[in-house]
Amino acid sequence: MKECYHAHLQYMRVGQGLGIDYFHCMKCNCCLGLKSASHKCLEKGLEMNCPICCDDLFTSSATVRALPCGHYMHSSCFQAYTVGHYTCPICSKSLGDMAVYFGMLDALLAAEVLPEEYRDRHQDILCNDCDKKSASRFHWLYHKCRFCGSCNTRVIKTEATNPSCP
Structure with missing residues (x-):
C-alpha cells in the first residue's frame, strides 16, 4: 500500500509527506519532489490541462512530468x-539536450549543395530555444541559430540576398 499525505488545499498526494520527499512551491501551487527544488517555475503551471490528452493536471492521480521550459504533461x-517530437507542444522549446541531433543536422547541411538559384538567398529566423532573431542561409528544412547553435528555429522572413549572413 502506498503512503499518502495531505498537501496544501486539502488534496491527498502519494508519498511520505511535505519536507520528507516533497515540497510545495507556492508560485506553481504544486507539490514537487525534493530533487526538483531548482525547477523552472511557471505561476500556477499545474492549473491547466495536459497539452496531449487534455485531462486536468492539478487533480490528476497520474504521474506528471515537468518539462525544461516549465510546462507540464503526464509522464505517459x-x-x-517524444517518440516523434522533440519540442514542447505549448512553447516549442527543445525538451532536452539536442546537441548530438543538431550536430548531425550540421553535417548533413554542410554536405548538401543547394541549386544555384537558392545559394544567395537568406532567411531571417527566430530561435525557439533562446528567443533571439538572426539571419541564416536559405534551406527548406533546417536553420541554425547564431546565438545558441540550436536548429529549433522558424523562418520569419526570406530575402534574395543578405551580405551580413555567414
Missing part, C-alpha cells in the same frame, strides 16, 4: 509524444 503522455 510525454513518453508517447
Whole structure:
C-alpha cells in the first residue's frame, strides 16, 4: 500500500509527506519532489490541462512530468509524444539536450549543395530555444541559430540576398 499525505488545499498526494520527499512551491501551487527544488517555475503551471490528452493536471492521480521550459504533461503522455517530437507542444522549446541531433543536422547541411538559384538567398529566423532573431542561409528544412547553435528555429522572413549572413 502506498503512503499518502495531505498537501496544501486539502488534496491527498502519494508519498511520505511535505519536507520528507516533497515540497510545495507556492508560485506553481504544486507539490514537487525534493530533487526538483531548482525547477523552472511557471505561476500556477499545474492549473491547466495536459497539452496531449487534455485531462486536468492539478487533480490528476497520474504521474506528471515537468518539462525544461516549465510546462507540464503526464509522464505517459510525454513518453508517447517524444517518440516523434522533440519540442514542447505549448512553447516549442527543445525538451532536452539536442546537441548530438543538431550536430548531425550540421553535417548533413554542410554536405548538401543547394541549386544555384537558392545559394544567395537568406532567411531571417527566430530561435525557439533562446528567443533571439538572426539571419541564416536559405534551406527548406533546417536553420541554425547564431546565438545558441540550436536548429529549433522558424523562418520569419526570406530575402534574395543578405551580405551580413555567414
